[in-house]
Amino acid sequence: MIPNVDAPTQNQWYYCASWIGIDGDGSGDVCQAGVECDVFRSGGSISRNIYAWHEWYPAPEVQITNLSVNAGDMITAVLCTPQGAGAGGGAGSTTATIYITNRTTGATVSYNFSAPGSTKLVGNSAEWIVEAPQVNGAQSAIADYGQVFFDVCEGYPTSGAAVNGGTGDNINLTSGGIVSQGFLVSQTVVECLYSGLLPA
Numbered sequence: 001m002i003p004n005v006d007a008p009t010q011n012q013w014y015y016c017a018s019w020i021g022i023d024g025d026g027s028g029d030v031c032q033a034g035v036e037c038d039v040f041r042s043g044g045s046i047s048r049n050i051y052a053w054h055e056w057y058p059a060p061e062v063q064i065t066n067l068s069v070n071a072g073d074m075i076t077a078v079l080c081t082p083q084g085a086g087a088g089g090g091a092g093s094t095t096a097t098i099y100i101t102n103r104t105t106g107a108t109v110s111y112n113f114s115a116p117g118s119t120k121l122v123g124n125s126a127e128w129i130v131e132a133p134q135v136n137g138a139q140s141a142i143a144d145y146g147q148v149f150f151d152v153c154e155g156y157p158t159s160g161a162a163v164n165g166g167t168g169d170n171i172n173l174t175s176g177g178i179v180s181q182g183f184l185v186s187q188t189v190v191e192c193l194y195s196g197l198l199p200a
Contacts (some may be wrong), residue, residue, distance in 0.1 A: 001072060001073070001074050001075075001148070001149070002035055002050060002070065002071050002072060002073045002075060003016065003018075003037060003071065003144070003145040003146050003147070003148055004071035004072065004158055005037040005038075005048065005071070005143035005144060005145050005146075006039060006041070006143065006144040006199045007027070007039045007040060007041035007048070007143060007144070007199060008141075008143075008144055008196060008197040008198065008199050008200075009041075009197070009199075009200070010041055010042060010043070011040075011041075011042050012040070012074075012141065012175045013038060013039070013040045013092065013135075013140070013141075014038070014039050014040075014132075014140070014142060014143035014144070015036065015037070015038050015039075015132050015133055015135060015140040015141070015142065015143055016036070016037045016038075016039075016130065016131075016142055016143040016145040017034060017035070017036045017037075017129075017130070017131055017132070017133040018034050018035050018036075018037075018109075018129070018130045018145075018148050018192075019032045019033060019034025019035070019077075019127075019128075019129050019131075020032065020033060020034060020077050020079055020080060020126075020127065020128055020129075020150070021033075021079070021126070021127040021129065022081060022096075022121060022123065022126055022127070022155075023121060023122050023123065023124060023125060024057070024091065024124060024125060024127055025124070025125040025127060025169070025171075026124055027116055027122040027124055027125070028058070028119075029056065029057055029058065029062055029115065029119045029121070029122065029181075030055075030056075030057045031055075031056045031057075031079065031081060031096050031115070031121060032054070032055050032056075032057070032079070032127075032129075033052070033053065033054040033055070033079055033098040033100065034048055034052070034077065034129075034131065035050065035051070035052050035053070035069055035075060036049075036050070036051055036053055036055065036061075037049070037050045037071070037143060037145065038143070039143045041199070042130040048071070050069055050070060050071060051063050051064065051065075051069065052064040052067050052069050052075075052100055052109075054113055056096065056113060056114065056116060056119065058116060058119070059068045059115075059116035061133075062102065062113070063113065064109060066109055067100060067102060067107055067108075067109045068102070068105065068107065069102055070104075072104070073102050073103075073104040073105065074102075074103040074104050075098070075100065075101070075102060075103065075109070076099075076100070076101045076103055077098065077101075078098070078099040078102045079096060079098050079099075080097045080098075080099075080114050081093040081094065081095070081096045081097075081121055082095060087200075090121050090122075090123050090157070091120075091121055091122060091123030092120050092121060092123075093115075093120065093121040093123075094114055094119070094120055094121070095112060095113070095114050095115070096112070096113055096114075096115075096121075097110060097111065097112050097113075098110065098111050098113070098148060100103055103189070114166045123157070123190075125168075126155035126163050126165065126168075127165075128150040128153050128165045128190045129192075129193035130145065130148050130173075130180055130182075131173055131180070132173065132175075132179075132180075138183055141175070142173065142175070142179055142194070142196060143194075144182075144194050144196065144198060144199055145192075145194050146193075146194055147191060147192065147193045147194065148191070148192045149185075149189065149190070149191050149192075150165060150189065150190040150192075151188065151189055152188055153165025153166060153188045153189065153190050157167075164187040164188050165184075165188065165189075165190045166184040166185060166186050166187045166188055166190055167184070168184070169185055170182045170183070170184055171199065175191075175196070177196075178195055179194070179196030179197075180192060180193070180194055180195060181193045181195050182198070
């Protein structure tokens with residue numbers, strides 16, 4: 001479910017990106033797609049930008065403009081990469097397809113996109129992430145997103161056993177302390193919980 005993000009302090013933009021991806025932990029690339037929620041609070045006024053996107057880092061993210069998403073919407077995302085030059089799991093791939101459905105509205109989109117330059121998929125990890133993204137080349141501050149659940153966290157390599165998100169490594173987000181925590185609830189359920197500064 002897309003969180004209804006809030007800004008911990010006044011007069012500053014805060015950001016929250018929830019996404020699924022292949023590669024990124026231990027590799028120089030990441031093929032990913034998800035939803036970003038940006039928020040700014042000034043006095044009693046709150047501004048929010050919420051949109052779906054895809055990215056193959058190190059290329060910048062691409063906003064998906066033909067799928068409306070809002071706080072409280074339930075989203076399903078599937079990321080696929082074909083078998084590449086390497087062995088199994090799409091390793092060596094330079095193309096991907098993302099399928100995103102807004103289960104609340106019934107709208108759905110799919111996109112094909114390509115790796116930038118000579119980048120190829122390593123195929124060393126699958127990820128389910130909530131983070132503060134890079135904005136204009138700098139690390140952003142994470143919004144108060146409450147909690148986000150990823151369900152059916154499953155990856156299917158072209159050979160070998162399925163990869164389940166709840167059986168992998170848990171990495172917390174820190175910024176002068178832990179500001180976002182991950183919990184491996186079950187084999188296929190991952191919970192992310194905001195634990196930073198609360199809005200005053």
